[in-house]
Amino acid sequence: MRILIVEDETVAARGLTKILREILGPKISSLHIERTLLGSQCFVKENPIDLLFLDLNLDGDIGFDLLKETSAASFFTIITSGNVAEAIRAFEYGVLDFVPKPISKERIKMALDKFQSNVRQSKTKYIGIKQEDHLQLVATKDILYIQSFDKRIKVFKKNGEKFIHSKSLDSISKILPNHFIRIHRSYIVNKKQIKSIQTGRGGFYQVELLTGENLKMGRNYYKSLKATI
Known part of the structure; x- marks a missing residue:
């Protein structure tokens, strides 16, 4: 340690x-x-x-x-x-x-x-994201989803803003509140922003968000997500 x-x-x-x-x-x-x-x-x-x-x-x-x-x-x-x-x-x-x-x-x-x-109920309200000349505090309640991006992540807010952050998806998942859930190896989503889960032939799964965006969902994450919403 x-x-x-x-x-x-x-x-x-x-x-x-x-x-x-x-x-x-x-x-x-x-x-x-x-x-x-x-x-x-x-x-x-x-x-x-x-x-x-x-x-x-x-x-x-x-x-x-x-x-x-x-x-x-x-x-x-x-x-x-x-x-x-x-x-x-x-x-x-x-x-x-x-x-x-x-x-x-x-x-x-x-x-x-x-x-x-390592048992805790995360109550994190803010994450700090370094920009060129300042530190941007982003409220977790305003986050729509987070996407893996070239060994970093993109944080997407409900208002359309997005920020690049030099953390991995795995590391940020450790501090996010429990209503954030992994739906794909490349996505973590604010569960409160999910409108529906869509499925189709050939192992097609995706999540529709309240904003109208659709995100691909991994088959292995489907059952765990379905059981929580």
Whole structure:
């Protein structure tokens, strides 16, 4: 397991590191600590991680800036903060758990159990998509469907807007709410935007959306989708 701790308080960072090593032991393949927002942003860009422990107050900088940038990342985030109000807001960006300070071993173990079982009901409200000169926050409720595109994805909104995002379909599927469903190896669809399922001879399957668009559906996904709508 590859872990990143973003914490500007040395004592808190050391304490969390100690707890994680006691609980996980050899399961940890790497554990890195960053104390600044800029350092953590650079580290995430250059290094793959599985789990992020993020303090939302970093010596005057706001951890939400990192949270927004990584809201569609393939790793999970656990917030460690003394500010409950901020933590509640953080769940809108798909965080796995909130561990209040002062941190206890028992509470960290609960958060790790949630991570290792990978059982959660995603409540992600936004995904952050980097554009040339800014970060575009897209509300998941406004997403129509997502298409695989040359090792990246295209995010299509209900209003016709679309954005190219440098994530894979598999990685973004991990953080989307449960009403997003895979219908094809190349498509994830907002189930609330499906008007009908159409079938035909020769293994023909497609989904008609409320916008009138039709998307090809894989035969292996037909039964699971039919059972949910």
